């Protein structure tokens with residue numbers, strides 16, 4: 048969804064570019080998009096959701112919300128999808144809006160919380176304070192929806208401590224899931240002007256990876272699922288739009304690589320051998336070896352040979368090390 052519904056102008060936002068969507072999608076295009084995507088899934092059990100992202104769904108004109116919800120609900124009733132999710136602003140949630148979403152079978156509501164620090168929100172031009180996020184989160188949970196609270200790191204006046212406090216508050220508010228986006232400077236935004244004037248400093252990629260890793264660990268401990276780390280290349284951001292900031296097409300891979308490096312560093316008992324086999328969960332083999340094999344290369348400073356093996360059934364983020372002889 049484009050920014051259509053949003054009367055605010057957060058300093059970092061050029062929603063047309065972020066969503067990759069210039070116009071309000073017409074009903075037949077939405078149906079076509081859903082059908083085309085559904086046709087790409089293999090047969091067999093699966094969980095599929097229709098998601099309306101980008102703009103503020105509950106701020107769209109009522110008739111447009113109804114058109115989109117009716118489309119999604121038909122797919123839900125036929126059992127072709129198992130859920131509907133929307134994203135919106137915290138101050139665009141009230142009982143009437145929640146009732147409508149519930150009537151049409153919406154299952155998950157994501158709020159762009161960004162930060163729960165009053166100064167960061169003010170300096171970012173969000174147009175609401177932390178209390179709006181707190182109020183909306185409580186209502187969403189009371190109405191029985193799944194709650195997602197998205198956060199952004201490195202906003203104007205943000206610090207690691209403030210981001211950490213935001214993550215703690217997201218956990219306390221009962222979010223089921225979160226997304227962590229490093230703040231980027233995008234062409235045409237107010238943040239670009241601030242950056243060019245020298246009033247805003249971007250996080251380095253290393254900082255963004257380090258902050259995200261520590262937040263990811265906090266969320267993991269609390270059982271809050273991090274469903275996105277960094278902007279996906281398909282989210283419409285191309286090289287020309289990006290002025291500055293910690294963008295990397297494999298940002299999640301960098302953070303997960305850092306997580307595995309952290310686990311290796313903290314592991315105290317290593318075999319006395321010059322060659323080791325490290326068994327890791329099969330689906331984490333790539334990040335255990337590391338982006339561009341960085342973890343293997345680091346371990347090879349201590350071992351002549353390091354063999355990684357993916358193992359089915361191995362607990363997530365756990366590993367076994369054996370001497371290779």
Ligand code: SF4
Nearest residue numbers: 053055056057060062
């Ligand atoms: S509320 Fe959302 S859509 Fe509106 S300006 Fe901010 S980020 Fe962009």
